[in-house]
Amino acid sequence: MAEQNLIRMDNMGIVVESLDKAVAFFTELGMRLEGRTVIEGLWSGRVTGLGDQQVEIAMMITPDGHSRLELSRFIRPDVISDHRNAPVNALGYLRTMFTVADMEDTVKRLATHGAEIVGGIVNYQDIYKLCYIRGVEGLLIGLAEEIGKNR
Missing domain, CATH: 3.10.180.10 (2,3-Dihydroxybiphenyl 1,2-Dioxygenase, domain 1)
Structure with a gap:
């Protein structure tokens, strides 16, 4: 059964335009910056299907240490769509x-x-x-x- 194979949910990822502003916002909410780095190269592009990519990420963690939010800013390739202001009843990421x-x-x-x-x-x-x-x-x-x- 599938549920016996699932161990935990590690994080939720959100792509943002300004990593600095997003980190400041989620810090104000009460999360803590766990780490920030640039991920790049063909190996990472094989995971996402985007090829040769360069992404700056910031990992935020909740005070209880159980939940994380991965904030990503794509350097390359360019962002191709924007769903940030989608209404509450839109398909896909809701909240x-x-x-x-x-x-x-x-x-x-x-x-x-x-x-x-x-x-x-x-x-x-x-x-x-x-x-x-x-x-x-x-x-x-x-x-x-x-x-x-x-x-």
Whole structure:
């Protein structure tokens, strides 16, 4: 069975235009920069199917050490499409969700990096506060704050 073969999810990757701005945004959210490097050459292009590529990556890690976000900036080949401002009901990458201790404070701090709330902050059955924000480069980010029974 497939689930017996799966060990863990290592990370989620997002391609960005400005690695510096993305690192600053996710650092403000509470993630820590684990490392930053340039990956290049035919070996890496064989993995992605892009051939001879050069990509600068930054690996961000959550405070609990369990989740990572790989931010990538392609130097070559050129980026060929842009889905950053796709609506919530678009196919493909939708959003990544983070649990925060204080929703209002988090939204306020991320606003200094250009983040805007998509709809509103809602109370889900007195268990969670939830919202979507458009973060750095228009990326859709979900935020959840545990407020009730499951806390």
